[in-house]
């Protein structure tokens with residue numbers, strides 16, 4: 333009763349990360365990272381190559397065991413209750429490897445059955461998702477024969493079929509044509525306005541600025557800034573603020589041998 337915030341930004345955050353650490357040999361990929369993702373937010377995670385975004389999201393969704401730290405997903409301690417975690421979260425990874433000798437409809441059906449849904453419910457949801465993602469006519473085609481954008485869309489259908497509360501998307505618009513991207517954005521907006529939470533990891537700053545109401549900038553395994561997108565960009569574009577926070581921009585026009593005039 334103490335918390336006056338509206339329900340979409342309700343008392344229980346979708347994701348709370350404290351003191352997260354992951355090392356790969358001598359390399360510290362994630363270095364004591366703290367993050368709060370409000371429930372009902374459209375959250376952008378941005379950072380330079382190798383910043384630790386994928387590693388963080390893999391640990392947050394129960395795919396990679398942390399060396400230290402605590403992760404709570406809608407109050408569930410991820411690494412103590414992986415079964416509950418899998419029910420709560422839908423994941424679309426970049427470069428995801430799918431069972432591509434299945435047709436699109438078979439793949440979504442497989443994902444739904446794996447999520448413990450009854451066969452009739454899966455059939456209904458798979459048909460809805462294929463229609464929503466404009467893949468109806470490709471439902472019987474093997475996924476190996478899909479284009480990159482179609483593959484991304486069928487992977488999104490797989491991530492959505494068990495109606496997760498949190499959707500985690502790594503570069504969801506890469507290789508997707510503008511019309512399909514707009515459709516996916518509408519689906520994600522609908523998902524958020526009906527109480528779901530979306531975390532998008534992307535290098536497309538203008539897109540993150542337009543789509544996401546919250547954003548975190550991470551570099552070298554730590555959060556440099558986090559909050560509402562407007563607060564983080566602080567009057568600049570997100571891209572300018574990112575460059576300012578992260579630094580490392582090189583000046584000059586490249587090596588002499590690359591110049592033709």
Ligand SMILES: Nc1ncnc2c1ncn2[C@@H]1O[C@H](COP(=O)(O)OP(=O)(O)OP(=O)(O)O)[C@@H](O)[C@H]1O
Pocket residue numbers: 356359360361379380381382383384385386387388
């Ligand atoms: N399995 C692994 N083995 C060894 N090092 C790894 C492994 N996975 C990630 N790393 C290292 O950890 C660091 C963080 O990688 P990560 O993939 O999380 O970064 P990222 O922010 O997602 O980068 P990008 O934007 O380029 O996808 C990098 O230095 C990477 O080389």
